[in-house]
Amino acid sequence: MTAVIVFITSCKKNVFLEQPAANPVAVFDEAWKIMDERYSFFVLKNVDWKEQYDAFRPEINDQMTEKELFKAISDMLKTVHDGHVSLISNFDTSVYTGFYIPYPRNFNLINIENLYLTDSAKHFGPIKFNIIDSVGYAYYHSFNDMISDSDIDSLVDALHFAKGLVLDVRANFGGNSNNVDKLCRRFIDQERIVYYERTKTGKGHGDFSDPRPHSLKPGGLPYKMPIVLLTNRTCYSACNDFASFMSTLPNVTIMGDQTGGGGGLPYEYILSNGWHLNYTGSITLSPSLQPIEQGVYPGQFVFVEPIDEIQGIDPIVDSAIHFLRK
Amino acid sequence: MHFTHRQPRLQLRQWPLLPILIILFFVNPLFSQDSLSAKRFYVGISVLSGNASVTDNYFSAIPFTGPAFGAAVRAGFTQRKSTHEISWWFNAAHTAAESMEGQTMDQFFFKGNYTYLYRITNPKRTAFILSAGAGADFLEASRTYNEFVNNYQSYEFIASANLVGLLGYEIKKGPKKLALTDQFRLPFLSVLKQPKLGGTEGTWQTGSWALVQSISNLLKLEKDFGTRHRLGMAYRLDYYTVKTLREISQAQHFLEINYAYRF
Numbered sequence: 185m186t187a188v189i190v191f192i193t194s195c196k197k198n199v200f201l202e203q204p205a206a207n208p209v210a211v212f213d214e215a216w217k218i219m220d221e222r223y224s225f226f227v228l229k230n231v232d233w234k235e236q237y238d239a240f241r242p243e244i245n246d247q248m249t250e251k252e253l254f255k256a257i258s259d260m261l262k263t264v265h266d267g268h269v270s271l272i273s274n275f276d277t278s279v280y281t282g283f284y285i286p287y288p289r290n291f292n293l294i295n296i297e298n299l300y301l302t303d304s305a306k307h308f309g310p311i312k313f314n315i316i317d318s319v320g321y322a323y324y325h326s327f328n329d330m331i332s333d334s335d336i337d338s339l340v341d342a343l344h345f346a347k348g349l350v351l352d353v354r355a356n357f358g359g360n361s362n363n364v365d366k367l368c369r370r371f372i373d374q375e376r377i378v379y380y381e382r383t384k385t386g387k388g389h390g391d392f393s394d395p396r397p398h399s400l401k402p403g404g405l406p407y408k409m410p411i412v413l414l415t416n417r418t419c420y421s422a423c424n425d426f427a428s429f430m431s432t433l434p435n436v437t438i439m440g441d442q443t444g445g446g447g448g449l450p451y452e453y454i455l456s457n458g459w460h461l462n463y464t465g466s467i468t469l470s471p472s473l474q475p476i477e478q479g480v481y482p483g484q485f486v487f488v489e490p491i492d493e494i495q496g497i498d499p500i501v502d503s504a505i506h507f508l509r510k
Numbered sequence: 511m512h513f514t515h516r517q518p519r520l521q522l523r524q525w526p527l528l529p530i531l532i533i534l535f536f537v538n539p540l541f542s543q544d545s546l547s548a549k550r551f552y553v554g555i556s557v558l559s560g561n562a563s564v565t566d567n568y569f570s571a572i573p574f575t576g577p578a579f580g581a582a583v584r585a586g587f588t589q590r591k592s593t594h595e596i597s598w599w600f601n602a603a604h605t606a607a608e609s610m611e612g613q614t615m616d617q618f619f620f621k622g623n624y625t626y627l628y629r630i631t632n633p634k635r636t637a638f639i640l641s642a643g644a645g646a647d648f649l650e651a652s653r654t655y656n657e658f659v660n661n662y663q664s665y666e667f668i669a670s671a672n673l674v675g676l677l678g679y680e681i682k683k684g685p686k687k688l689a690l691t692d693q694f695r696l697p698f699l700s701v702l703k704q705p706k707l708g709g710t711e712g713t714w715q716t717g718s719w720a721l722v723q724s725i726s727n728l729l730k731l732e733k734d735f736g737t738r739h740r741l742g743m744a745y746r747l748d749y750y751t752v753k754t755l756r757e758i759s760q761a762q763h764f765l766e767i768n769y770a771y772r773f
Contacts, residue, residue: 201563201761203608204571214571222707383707386755393706454570458610465707 204456208253211457212244215257221387224448224467225477229264233389236263254278254459267420268450272460283444284417290441290488291354291416295496296323306342309335313342319508320346321501327422328359333403336370340407348410348508350501358421358446368429369403371411371436376400378429380469381449395469411436412504415482421446427480428470437507438482440500447476549589551773556582558746560764562603562617566664567757569655574615576605578762591629598622601762614656619762621748623647623695625674639678639691646671647695651760666704666752668722670697695726704756715754724750732768740770
């Protein structure tokens with residue numbers, strides 16, 4: 185009996201789950217390791233992650249403050265240039281914004297509301313809509329805002345006499361991919377592959393599954409009239425996926441600036457000190473099997489110059505309406 | 511986000527109850543009929559109360575720990591020196607990340623097993639019980655976390671072939687005896703199913719010690735009431751770790767109250 189009790193007691197060290205170490209050195213190493221084993225774009229972006237470890241690790245010691253550690257890890261994470269990679273603590277959030285901050289905005293919501301979404305505009309769920317010169321203009325601000333099938337039905341009904349649709353997804357940082365699917369279903373008349381996805385199968389930087397297709401079937405009567413999709417650098421993540429798929433449809437033209445990218449699914453990990461590390465853990469490929477992490481290019485580049493913003497006009501919308509009226 | 515406190519190690523809240531088992535052992539001897547030579551069927555049921563601690567390294571190295579409650583049923587057949595038993599137990603646990611407020615995880619756990627044991631020591635010559643045998647078990651653990659970006663439900667299904675041992679000691683008083691036993695199981699071959707990274711679709715893997723490491727203990731103390739009814743207490747410890755890309759470790763500890771009916 186005594187032996188049994190001693191046996192169980194002696195198991196304590198091995199059996200009971202211990203708290204991981206949460207000192208600065210351990211947390212830095214943990215963040216680096218999670219990224220090393222799980223981040224999906226080291227190869228595509230030609231990032232030498234070990235080199236980043238060697239560059240940042242000497243700064244780390246157990247005497248440093250939380251804020252110093254936070255800055256060091258954040259700086260290291262920003263070397264992958266990925267908006268899905270972020271670090272969140274109870275005192276700060278670090279997100280890479282280099283995919284849109286250095287570039288022209290090519291969008292001014294106030295001008296849009298003054299010019300195109302005036303008092304006559306309708307709201308179909310999260311979509312704001314108006315008819316301008318017999319062309320439909322629809323603005324969808326965020327794929328986080330849930331859209332219903334009846335919202336889309338209303339949009340399609342409202343386009344009955346329009347010559348086409350200008351669908352504006354600028355400043356749309358993405359969100360719920362279910363909304364992408366719902367919208368895409370109304371623009372196809374047969375089953376189509378929206379994107380492919382490759383997920384990690386091992387800890388190596390190149391360990392990925394074969395591309396797995398994500399396909400959609402049509403939902404309701406398809407809208408087949410010409411569509412101009414407006415994008416800029418703040419069209420990111422789910423919005424980027426949407427632009428990638430729409431670019432493959434024969435009746436769709438993309439105008440504006442390229443999208444910001446974000447071609448992979450973000451995942452979350454809690455570091456041992458409680459900070460949240462978000463990282464991209466998969467690779468999204470376009471229907472033609474091309475990575476879309478670096479963004480989707482428009483068929484026609486059109487820009488909003490600073491003087492346009494001052495004058496309250498939006499050449500991208502104007503070009504799209506003109507294009508559809510031709 | 512709040513940080514509460516940090517514990518150097520998970521504390522088992524039922525440990526203080528273990529001395530009760532020891533006291534029962536020495537102070538209140540429990541005797542049962544010596545039925546070594548009889549062939550008997552039995553069925554039993556147990557209620558379980560304890561806690562579960564899970565480290566799911568896909569989400570964090572921080573353990574999620576919390577109370578767990580469940581039940582077990584078993585049926586068996588004993589002969590002079592051998593025992594066959596099948597049992598099922600399950601529990602539901604509501605856990606939270608230690609040292610972090612607001613991160614919770616709910617788990618449903620189910621385990622079934624078959625055990626064959628052969629008594630090696632001769633009961634007429636020694637009070638020590640030493641039995642050895644083999645078994646098979648399967649378990650399924652299914653978890654849902656409250657807040658993770660793209661959090662897909664985490665689960666694993668494991669089927670294992672085990673070596674099984676039983677250690678014990680018995681005190682005889684005429685035809686009656688006291689027996690306290692501890693059964694432990696070690697898997698040597700396992701089949702595992704887990705979701706792929708970034709989805710819920712399962713993927714199968716097979717391996718030995720390198721894939722699934724596990725130990726399972728059941729420390730029992732039982733008393734007969736009449737010739738057919740038996741009540742008892744038990745301490746159950748179940749631990750396993752899965753060495754895959756989605757590395758999981760889990761420790762569960764329960765105190766049980768058992769009832770068995772012998773035919």
